[in-house]
Amino acid sequence: LTTMHYSDSLDTPRNKKFRLEYAKAFRMQPDVYAVQGYDTGLLLIKGANAVKGDLNNKPALYAAMNGAEIDSPRGKWKMSAAHNPIQDMYLRKVENKENKVIGIAQKAVADPATGCRMA
Structure with a gap:
């Protein structure tokens, strides 16, 4: 049993x-890193669109x-005060x-806010 913010299934x-x-x-199956990269692109697009x-x-x-x-393949998420995803964690079983x-x-x-700020 494992937990993670994404599962192929x-x-x-x-x-x-x-x-x-x-x-x-890409002629291959995506993994968690592909999803995180995709989400990063979605976040950057939202930011770029907001500032035209x-x-x-x-x-x-x-x-x-x-x-x-x-609106991610892993489920909807948004940023915490510490700039990390607020996201669901899935319980997974290897079969x-x-x-x-x-x-x-x-x-x-x-995560709890750490007082970090973006410059």
Whole structure:
């Protein structure tokens, strides 16, 4: 048994679509790192759109990214005060060499604010 914020076997339309499109584009199955990279791109797009492409407008860019909700293959998430994802953690069980989700271990896990600030 393991816990993680993603599993290949998440049975959601968002995850199924992501996995299919990724496999078509790269001819391999995505892993947790592919999902995290995809989410990073979604977060950057939300920030860039909010400032109409003016990435020098850092206060507005950071505010937009801090307030963004990301509709991810791993489930919806947003940033904590410490700039880490507030996300579900899934309980997984290995069966036939595959991680199968057997439930949500913790809903909307968030870290405590650490006082960190974005420059």
